[in-house]
Amino acid sequence: xxxxxxxxxxxxxxLAADLEGRRGGGGRRTxxxxxxxxxxxxxxxxxxxxxxxxxxxxxxxxxxxxxxxxARFTPPLAxxxxxxxxxxLGTDQLGRDILSRVxxxxxxxxxxxxxxxxLAGCLGTSLGLVAGMRGGLADQLAMRLADMxxxxxxxxxxxxxxxxxxxxxxxxxxxxxxxxxxAYARIVRAETLAVREKTFVDAARALGVPLRAIVWRHVLPNxxxxxxxxxxxxxxGAILTEAGLSxxxxxxxxxxxxxxxxxxxxxxxxxxRYWLALFPGAALFVxxxxxxxxxxxxxxxxxxxxxxxxxxxxxxxx
Amino acid sequence: xxxxxxxxxxxxxxxxxxxxVVFLVVHLSGDPTALYMGPEGTQEDxxxxxxxxxxxxxxxxxxxxxxxxxxxxxxxxxxxxQQPTLPLVLARFPATVELAxxxxxxxxxxxxxxxxxxxxxxxxxxxxxxxxxxxxxxxxxxFWLGILLILVFAVQLxxxxxxxxxxxxxxxxPAVTLGVWAMARTARITRSSMLEVLNQDFLRTARAKGIGExxxxxxHALRNGAIPIVTALGLELGNLLGGAVITEAxxxxxxxxxxxxxxxxxxxxxxIQAVVFTVATALLLLNAGIDLLYTTLDPRVRLAYxxxx
Numbered sequence: 294x295x296x297x298x299x300x301x302x303x304x305x306x307x308l309a310a311d312l313e314g315r316r317g318g319g320g321r322r323t324x325x326x327x328x329x330x331x332x333x334x335x336x337x338x339x340x341x342x343x344x345x346x347x348x349x350x351x352x353x354x355x356x357x358x359x360x361x362x363x364a365r366f367t368p369p370l371a372x373x374x375x376x377x378x379x380x381x382l383g384t385d386q387l388g389r390d391i392l393s394r395v396x397x398x399x400x401x402x403x404x405x406x407x408x409x410x411x412l413a414g415c416l417g418t419s420l421g422l423v424a425g426m427r428g429g430l431a432d433q434l435a436m437r438l439a440d441m442x443x444x445x446x447x448x449x450x451x452x453x454x455x456x457x458x459x460x461x462x463x464x465x466x467x468x469x470x471x472x473x474x475x476a477y478a479r480i481v482r483a484e485t486l487a488v489r490e491k492t493f494v495d496a497a498r499a500l501g502v503p504l505r506a507i508v509w510r511h512v513l514p515n516x517x518x519x520x521x522x523x524x525x526x527x528x529x530g531a532i533l534t535e536a537g538l539s540x541x542x543x544x545x546x547x548x549x550x551x552x553x554x555x556x557x558x559x560x561x562x563x564x565x566r567y568w569l570a571l572f573p574g575a576a577l578f579v580x581x582x583x584x585x586x587x588x589x590x591x592x593x594x595x596x597x598x599x600x601x602x603x604x605x606x607x608x609x610x611x
Numbered sequence: 612x613x614x615x616x617x618x619x620x621x622x623x624x625x626x627x628x629x630x631x632v633v634f635l636v637v638h639l640s641g642d643p644t645a646l647y648m649g650p651e652g653t654q655e656d657x658x659x660x661x662x663x664x665x666x667x668x669x670x671x672x673x674x675x676x677x678x679x680x681x682x683x684x685x686x687x688x689x690x691x692x693q694q695p696t697l698p699l700v701l702a703r704f705p706a707t708v709e710l711a712x713x714x715x716x717x718x719x720x721x722x723x724x725x726x727x728x729x730x731x732x733x734x735x736x737x738x739x740x741x742x743x744x745x746x747x748x749x750x751x752x753x754f755w756l757g758i759l760l761i762l763v764f765a766v767q768l769x770x771x772x773x774x775x776x777x778x779x780x781x782x783x784x785p786a787v788t789l790g791v792w793a794m795a796r797t798a799r800i801t802r803s804s805m806l807e808v809l810n811q812d813f814l815r816t817a818r819a820k821g822i823g824e825x826x827x828x829x830x831h832a833l834r835n836g837a838i839p840i841v842t843a844l845g846l847e848l849g850n851l852l853g854g855a856v857i858t859e860a861x862x863x864x865x866x867x868x869x870x871x872x873x874x875x876x877x878x879x880x881x882x883i884q885a886v887v888f889t890v891a892t893a894l895l896l897l898n899a900g901i902d903l904l905y906t907t908l909d910p911r912v913r914l915a916y917x918x919x920x
Contacts, residue, residue, distance in 0.1 A: 456875030574755030
């Protein structure tokens with residue numbers, strides 16, 4: 294222990310360099326991030342989606358489940374009733390206002406996307422940390438489990454589980470979350486293995502800091518940047534998966550407005566009433582695109598790999 | 612232990628894990644008998660059916676029995692079709708394979724040249740355009756793209772019928788829909804893989820020898836850049852399958868994916884189990900095949916296996 298402490302002091306310049314690597318370049322990161330047009334566009338779109346998700350009742354002109362059969366299939370911009378307001382995006386086969394349903398659908402997508410990523414991220418990060426810090430059998434087990442998950446036909450198992458348990462928001466979050474932890478575990482493990490060998494971790498250990506505190510104070514902040522990048526892309530993936538499941542009728546229940554569910558209904562009338570499927574799909578596409586733009590910009594700003602190795606990034610290799 | 616036998620053992624372990632998940636999912640839902648009988652059954656009906664299906668036995672015994680039959684390819688009779696399940700699944704397989712192969716072919720034929728060109732003419736208009744398209748392709752929800760294609764090519768232009776096209780014409784829109792995601796991803800990976808290779812010393816040497824730039828790209832760069840591309844395409848197979856479930860639903864295409872969704876919606880448990888198993892086995896075999904492909908692409912991989920074995 295004493296020798297470790299001496300070693301740590303002798304290697305103090307290293308420590309300073311480590312800290313420099315960690316903290317330095319903060320200004321550069323902000324500049325890279327804000328300098329990207331994609332990031333600004335993505336952030337603006339996501340702000341709109343977030344506001345829709347947070348306060349759908351304020352933005353939506355009508356109740357998303359309010360059926361007015363006399364006003365069914367009102368085309369976009371036409372009046373649903375002779376004296377009523379114009380339905381900006383039209384109405385569906387039950388006379389429900391499509392704009393209101395798209396706005397409320399944002400809430401479903403954001404809620405499930407964030408919850409699923411939170412679940413996947415917590416599970417993956419914990420397993421990755423244990424695998425990276427403990428090594429040995431725990432590492433072997435976690436990584437074999439990850440390999441195994443990759444070999445699973447995910448979508449088939451997902452529809453099986455939801456088919457048996459019944460469609461609900463909770464079940465969708467569980468299935469999407471449990472199906473996507475591998476990326477987090479892999480990246481946290483890899484970064485933990487790298488951070489574990491750094492001088493400042495040696496120094497902390499030499500000073501007698503307990504393992505738990507080392508993980509919280511030194512390891513997690515260092516894997517944070519990569520985690521944020523993976524989680525950002527993860528939200529886009531989770532939203533797409535939820536929409537896909539809802540499209541198959543195996544995601545959220547029918548009475549919850551969701552973009553995937555709206556698309557499934559719109560598919561039936563695609564030959565005559567294009568607007569039923571066009572708008573929810575566009576909302577989904579634009580949201581996912583915005584998240585990806587933001588993710589690309591975050592990765593460019595946070596990931597030092599990109600600076601040195603032209604475009605080839607750790608996230609691409611997952 | 613040799614590489615092949617290790618690989619086979621691993622595949623067996625994965626199948627065993629999948630069997631356990633599929634088996635447990637059915638039991639975690641409460642009384643699995645309810646999946647086989649409608650809500651109108653009486654207490655006595657349930658008791659009789661439970662005993663007939665063996666659901667009154669201890670779980671480990673049921674699992675063992677399930678495995679025993681699965682090994683022989685017997686997943687029971689489909690509740691809906693009243694036929695053995697395995698032939699039902701196998702009958703739908705060629706249609707999905709055809710769709711996936713066509714989608715992957717489209718992806719390779721379009722994305723690899725595009726990625727290579729983007730890398731060579733980096734930061735050109737072509738590069739920027741291709742990468743914007745690739746990003747859009749990756750964000751495009753499969754089912755929305757399918758609906759848009761139907762809207763444009765079937766409803767507006769009337770080139771193909773909305774549903775029920777036959778022969779090759781029936782394949783075009785689904786294959787494009789399914790292939791776009793793979794195409795976008797392959798283009799991005801080809802570009803970054805080529806960029807990495809193009810800067811290496813052996814290419815400078817090749818150029819110095821006087822080989823033309825196209826010769827350098829085709830004979831040296833692409834061969835060396837191919838490994839990440841093949842890896843990505845291999846991973847793409849799993850995604851293609853997931854995409855196929857949704858694409859087949861959009862186009863009412865009679866493949867395995869649609870069979871799976873129908874089975875789930877009808878709560879046809881034996882059919883679900885047969886589909887998941889068959890597809891998982893097919894994926895494992897395919898991935899093993901891809902691993903073997905590496906050894907022809909990169910002799911170093913083969914050497915590593917010999918030493919490691």
